[in-house]
């Protein structure tokens with residue numbers, strides 16, 4: 001079983017249970033509700049297999065009406081409907097993986113590094129005037145970027161020098 005809810009937009013404001021309160025059972029393709037009952041997409045086998053997902057690329061899992069009728073949590077779960085439904089995107093498994101990855105140390109490092117790269121590009125555009133290329137074709141673009149990146153790296157190297165303030169004054 002696997003549940004991760006970070007970044008989940010399925011929250012509810014009325015105090016009733018949200019999708020995060022239901023546990024998804026990947027193996028059996030069903031949700032377990034806070035009352036311990038199963039929410040399934042289908043409860044019987046069809047001769048002609050159903051497409052599974054709706055047009056909006058979600059799958060609906062439903063509790064049994066008899067389970068909800070007898071449940072002491074019904075008021076907190078589905079006060080207005082006869083039985084509870086939970087929708088799940090067909091991409092939710094991939095989203096869960098991404099949510100878990102976004103909590104790792106490696107992700108924090110990569111985000112930091114990505115910012116640095118983006119800052120370099122912003123710098124090239126704003127300070128070195130690479131918002132528009134002057135030379136034509138891929139070779140021209142390559143040459144311009146190479147020159148600009150070289151200038152950028154030289155500036156960075158100069159900053160690393162112990163007396164970089166002195167260098168700045170003489171340049």
Ligand code: SF4
Nearest residue numbers: 033035068071077084
């Ligand atoms: S109302 Fe239905 S879905 Fe909700 S907790 Fe009770 S049995 Fe589960």
